[in-house]
Amino acid sequence: MYKMTKIRREVLKVVSLSEQPTTAEDIHAALRGHANLASIYRALNWLEDMEYIKSVSFGSGPRYFFSKEKHYHFLLCKVCGKIQVIAECPLNTHINDFEKRYGFTVSDHVLYFRGVCKECKKRGKRRN
Ligand SMILES: [Zn+2]
Numbered sequence: 007m008y009k010m011t012k013i014r015r016e017v018l019k020v021v022s023l024s025e026q027p028t029t030a031e032d033i034h035a036a037l038r039g040h041a042n043l044a045s046i047y048r049a050l051n052w053l054e055d056m057e058y059i060k061s062v063s064f065g066s067g068p069r070y071f072f073s074k075e076k077h078y079h080f081l082l083c084k085v086c087g088k089i090q091v092i093a094e095c096p097l098n099t100h101i102n103d104f105e106k107r108y109g110f111t112v113s114d115h116v117l118y119f120r121g122v123c124k125e126c127k128k129r130g131k132r133r134n
């Protein structure tokens with residue numbers, strides 16, 4: 007159960023090399039039929055359990071996987087469902103403060119903002 011199999015290693019490589027958080031479907035496409043979707047999901051679950059990778063999902067949308075070294079914030083469009091990534095962390099200065107105030111050591115955080123993306127705003131204006 008604790009073995010890094012070929013498929014797990016391949017999936018980990020795709021997730022680690024990806025600049026953006028990636029979905030099981032993206033990985034499936036990147037591996038070009040080397041593995042079926044079900045075994046990719048199993049590999050992803052294992053990698054996350056073993057803390058090689060992290061994931062996040064929003065409502066009914068797909069789950070996004072990313073390397074544990076990476077840290078993302080997301081802009082989630084509630085109209086088209088598109089997800090944009092903010093690379094910089096707007097919270098760094100606040101985390102120390104939270105830790106002091108609550109006596110809590112923060113190891114990780116997930117942050118996303120819901121709203122309407124640029125394209126959907128444009129489309130909305132045209133329609134009105
Ligand atoms: Zn949108």
Ligand SMILES: [Zn+2]
Pocket residue numbers: 077078079094095096097098115117
């Ligand atoms: Zn952050």
